[in-house]
Amino acid sequence: MSQTPEPPSPPRRLLRVVRAWIRSAPGTYVWLLILAATSFVVARIDPANLDWFLASRSTNLDHLRSDPVHVLVASALWTESSSFLLYFVLFNLFHANAERWLGTLRWLIVAATAHVLATFVSEGVVAWGIARGRLHDDLADTVDVGVSYALAGVVAVLTYHFAGRWRLLYGGGVLVFYLLPLITSRTFTDLGHFSAVLVGLGFFRFARGRPTWDPGLVYRRWQAGRRHV
Secondary structure, three states: OOOOOOOOOHHHHHHHHHHHHHHOOHHHHHHHHHHHHHHHHHHOOOHHHHHHHHHOOOOOHHHHHHOHHHHHHHHOOOOOOOOHHHHHHHHHHHHHHHHHHHOHHHHHHHHHHHHHHHHHHHHHHHHHHHHOOOOOHHHHHOOOOOOHHHHHHHHHHHHHHEOOHHHHHHHHHHHHHHHHHHHHOOOHHHHHHHHHHHHHHOOHHHHOOOOOEOHHHHHHHHHHHHHOO
16 A cells, blocks of 8 residues: 655745745846855955955946956946845846746846946946046046846836736836936936836837736736635
8 A cells, every 4th residue: 555655844845935936037046146145245345445346347438448248247246235135135026027027048138238238328428428528537447336237127128027008107117217317316327227228128029929917907806806705
């Protein structure tokens, strides 16, 4: 007589869930793992030496002219802040959902393209301003690292994940959220963020054939379920 296998223990069930969750968006969680390591390093560097340390990984004009590939990759793996919890939340909200929806390759193309093009647009404006004497020469070697351009592009492409009017509401909200700082502060990073949003919105073809999400339908089903309880 065969014995019924014992169900897995709660810790094992939790481990399986976590493993399946990570496998559903491997690129996101590899990136997060790297950011966890680099954030740990940043948190332990003397603040007086931090700018010097990050300068070699910065996508400023000097480095884009001399070693563009190296700094474009390195700048996406380091940040000026050591707040890893914030990255963990944002990556799970946007990068992980976009990777599951688009697939790892398409998600990576969107993130990388937004990161690269937004960097060239923002630093191109800096170069133009320096050449015409409208910006200080010090901006040519400023520290500019982080994942925010890639994140902005992914946030924008998720517009096409929504159905019907929700797409307009979400997309309009994203445009306003990134446009207001550009209008009020007008820094080169604000320009980079808004450029990355436009890049993300330009990948509408990647959304063809992908499932859409209607939050209103989810809410109505939840309400209907409550009435039948």
